[in-house]
Amino acid sequence: MIINPIGVAALSQREILRFLSVASQTIFPPIVTSILYLYIFGVAIGQRVDFSYFGLSYLNFIIPGIMTMHIISSAYENTSSSLFIARWHNHIQEVLLAPLSYFEMVLGLLAGGVARGVLVAVGVFTVASFFTPVAILHPCVLVYFVLTISVIFSCAGMIGALWAEDFSMLNLWHIYLIVPAIFMGGVFHPLQILPRMVQVISVFNPMYYLVSGMRYSLTGVSDVPLASCAVFSFFMTFSFFFVTVYLFKIGYKLRT
Amino acid sequence: MRNSEIAISLLKVTKFYNKLQALDNVSFEVKRGDFFAFLGPNGAGKTTTINCLTGLSNHQSGEIKVFGYDATRDYVQSRRLIGLCAQEFNFDPFLTIHQLLVYQAGYFGILPMEASRRADALLARFQLTEKRNCKHRALSGGMKKRLLLCRALIHDPEILILDEPTAGCDLELKFLIWDYLAQLNKEGKTIFLTTHNMEEAEKLCKTIGIINHGKIVRIGDKKTVLQDKSLEAVFLEVTGAE
Numbered sequence: 001m002i003i004n005p006i007g008v009a010a011l012s013q014r015e016i017l018r019f020l021s022v023a024s025q026t027i028f029p030p031i032v033t034s035i036l037y038l039y040i041f042g043v044a045i046g047q048r049v050d051f052s053y054f055g056l057s058y059l060n061f062i063i064p065g066i067m068t069m070h071i072i073s074s075a076y077e078n079t080s081s082s083l084f085i086a087r088w089h090n091h092i093q094e095v096l097l098a099p100l101s102y103f104e105m106v107l108g109l110l111a112g113g114v115a116r117g118v119l120v121a122v123g124v125f126t127v128a129s130f131f132t133p134v135a136i137l138h139p140c141v142l143v144y145f146v147l148t149i150s151v152i153f154s155c156a157g158m159i160g161a162l163w164a165e166d167f168s169m170l171n172l173w174h175i176y177l178i179v180p181a182i183f184m185g186g187v188f189h190p191l192q193i194l195p196r197m198v199q200v201i202s203v204f205n206p207m208y209y210l211v212s213g214m215r216y217s218l219t220g221v222s223d224v225p226l227a228s229c230a231v232f233s234f235f236m237t238f239s240f241f242f243v244t245v246y247l248f249k250i251g252y253k254l255r256t
Numbered sequence: 257m258r259n260s261e262i263a264i265s266l267l268k269v270t271k272f273y274n275k276l277q278a279l280d281n282v283s284f285e286v287k288r289g290d291f292f293a294f295l296g297p298n299g300a301g302k303t304t305t306i307n308c309l310t311g312l313s314n315h316q317s318g319e320i321k322v323f324g325y326d327a328t329r330d331y332v333q334s335r336r337l338i339g340l341c342a343q344e345f346n347f348d349p350f351l352t353i354h355q356l357l358v359y360q361a362g363y364f365g366i367l368p369m370e371a372s373r374r375a376d377a378l379l380a381r382f383q384l385t386e387k388r389n390c391k392h393r394a395l396s397g398g399m400k401k402r403l404l405l406c407r408a409l410i411h412d413p414e415i416l417i418l419d420e421p422t423a424g425c426d427l428e429l430k431f432l433i434w435d436y437l438a439q440l441n442k443e444g445k446t447i448f449l450t451t452h453n454m455e456e457a458e459k460l461c462k463t464i465g466i467i468n469h470g471k472i473v474r475i476g477d478k479k480t481v482l483q484d485k486s487l488e489a490v491f492l493e494v495t496g497a498e
Contacts, residue, residue, distance in 0.1 A: 003332065010362025018350055090346040094407075097310055098363035099336035256273065256313045 002107070007100045011108025016115045019078055026078070026116060030070040031123040037066050038131050041188060054190060056219055063128045064215040065187030067121050068149060068207070072182060075117040075150045076174055079110060079157030084170050087161065092254060102248040106158065106241065113154025114147065121146050134218065141226065142217035148233040149210050153178075155240035162253050181207045186215075191223045206236060260324040263288045263415050263446040264309065269318030271304055271470075278304040279315065280470040286448060286463070288323075288414075291441045293457035294450045295487075296467040297495055302450040303343065305467065306417055309448075310340050323414065336364065339413030343420050345400045347392040353403055354379065354388045357410050364411035371410070378406040381436070398429045405433065409440075416440065417448045422456060434460060458487040468495045 002008055019026040038059065046058035054061060086092035095105055128134050136142055156173070164170040184198075185207025191199050202208050213229030216222035222229070248254065264286040271279040279301050286292045296302050307313035309320055311331050320327040322334035348356055354375050361371030379385045382402040387395055392403060401421065408416060418437070422430045437460060441447050451457055457464065458478070464487070465475040473494045474481055482490060 004363075004365050006365045006367060007363045010359050013362075014348075014351075014359050021350070086348070089349060090344065091348045093312060093340075093342065093346055094348065094360055095363065096312060097335060097338070097340055098360075099332045099365065100363060101332055251314055255311070256307065 002104060004100050004104055007098060008104045008108045011095065011100070011105070012111030015078075015082060015109060015112025018082060019112055019116050026074070027119055027123060030074055030120045031127055034066050034070060034124045035127050037062070038128060042131060055221055057132065059132045060134065060219060061190070061215070062188055063125075063132075063134055064218045065185075065211045066128070067124045068145075068185075068211045068214045069182045069187055070120045070124050071117040071146060071149050072153045072178060072207075072210075073174070074120040075113040075153035076157040076160070076178060078116045079113040079154045080161045080164075080170055080174075081157075082112060083109060083158050083161035084164055084167075087253070096254060102245050105248055106155070106245045109158060110151060110154035110241075110244075113157055114150040117150030117154070118146055136218055137220040138217045141213070141230075144230065145210065145213045145217055145233060148237045149214070152210075152233070152236045152240050155244040158244050159240070159247065162247055181205055182211075184208075186211045186223060206232070209233065261288050262286070262321070263290065263323055264292075264448065265319075265321040266305070266309070267319040267321075269305075269308060269315050269320060271301075271308055271313065271315045278470050279308070281318070282467070282470070282472055283318075284465055284472055284475050286446060288446055289441070289444050290463050291437075291447045291461045292449065293461035293464045294448060294467065295452075295454075295457060295464065295491060296450075300467045300495075301470040302467060303419055304470075306340070306419055306448075306450065310338055310417065311335060336411075337414045339408035339411065339416050341404045341408040341416070341418045341421050343423070345392065345404065347400075347403070347407075349391065349393065352389045352391055353384065353395070353406075356392070356403075357406055360407050361410045366411060374410055374412075375406070378409060382406055382432075398425055401425055401429065401433075405436075413445075415446045415448060419450050420452065421449070422451065422453060430456075454486070454488045454491060458482075466491060466494050 042059035042062055049058045051058045051061060100108070125134065160170065160173045184202060185205050191202055194202065209224055209229045209232040212222045212224040213226065213233060216226050216229065262285050267283050269279050269282045282305060294302055294305065304313060308315045309327060311327060322337050325334040327334045351359065357375035357378065358368060358371040361374055362368065379388055382405060384399060384402055384406070387399060392400060395403060405421065422433055425433065434456065437447060449457065449461065461478060463477050464481045466473050474490065
């Protein structure tokens with residue numbers, strides 16, 4: 001329950017303005033990278049890939065995955081860097097001393113990650129529209145997945161920022177866990193083309209469900225039933241959110 | 257705020273940093289409107305006490321209350337009543353000093369218009385108006401001290417906790433801060449001051465508590481604690497320092 005809405009709004013505003021003030025480092029790079037992915041994989045290589053059995057062009061197949069990949073990276077990077085720097089400079093005390101419940105603190109801090117994730121998703125979608133007509137077959141499903149993915153990885157970023165002791169540790173999860181999982185989660189390929197063994201392993205990859213959910217929302221096509229993707233992302237969202245609130249409550253690396 | 261005449265109450269508070277005991281059954285009370293000096297040598301437990309009181313540290317046992325609100329259970333209510341002027345300069349490096357104060361007020365539930373008005377008034381009071389749109393890195397050490405005070409006061413707290421507020425200040429700034437603190441206390445604010453400056457404590461405070469090795473070794477009103485001696489002499493006597 002929110003008992004200090006002005007406090008949450010102030011914290012959210014600070015987090016959102018922080019990344020907007022450096023948009024050239026936070027918003028535009030994923031959009032530029034998306035253009036490169038779309039051109040090289042979607043246009044240059046994709047035109048030579050026969051994807052007709054999937055009912056989509058290869059370019060249309062990879063757009064939802066690229067959107068998911070950048071939502072994840074943006075949300076994670078936003079909260080992890082913001083919270084870690086606040087710990088590093090110790091101005092996290094400004095928040096810890098405030099009359100905000102731990103639930104409200106997490107809500108305010110993740111607002112930046114969610115807003116950045118949403119903005120990047122809109123940006124990637126917009127540039128993709130210049131390459132090929134992109135329809136949104138299920139807009140509500142799209143909103144659901146964009147928001148849940150943003151919340152999950154904003155919370156993951158905060159957990160990473162609490163765990164990290166220095167800047168090198170801050171990106172470990174992202175580099176060695178999240179990025180490989182995204183690439184193996186069906187951004188550029190359908191599960192069916194992988195060897196049987198890898199297919200079995202992929203079923204345990206959380207990104208696979210998130211990418212599939214996003215793909216369904218745009219194209220109506222998915223490797224996995226929508227209900228499984230939706231339930232999975234809902235469960236992940238609540239789990240990550242409440243773990244983060246719990247870490248704030250016990251003061252994990254925040255209080256001595 | 258609960259109708260309590262006791263602003264701060266600690267009862268048998270114990271705090272360990274791993275195996276090191278920083279606070280050992282610390283108990284004391286600070287009355288509403290008091291000007292309380294909390295003294296002790298380096299590492300005695302002054303900042304740890306403040307951190308436990310404000311929720312920046314977890315204590316292992318004991319009870320801390322702020323105007324009757326339990327600092328652990330009712331932390332939202334108790335934090336609303338406290339303004340902390342910390343020892344270190346821990347400002348958000350991305351914000352101007354005006355933004356910094358407005359956001360801080362926002363966290364305490366103050367709307368932006370009112371927050372901006374208060375920020376401007378405090379910046380003027382502490383002669384920082386010219387630096388309004390600068391980031392804290394552009395300020396001198398003394399200006400940063402004043403900014404810490406502004407931040408602690410932006411939500412008009414009932415209790416002002418000051419952790420060595422005049423350390424490293426020149427004489428002019430020290431007197432400015434002393435005058436302001438005396439005025440705030442006269443207006444009814446409860447002030448909790450830690451300092452190594454005996455003159456400061458003796459001049460400003462009504463009640464004195466001395467902590468050493470995590471234990472309260474002397475506490476009482478100024479007259480009782482001093483007993484016609486200087487504060488420095490009493491301090492050396494009870495802390496065993498030479």
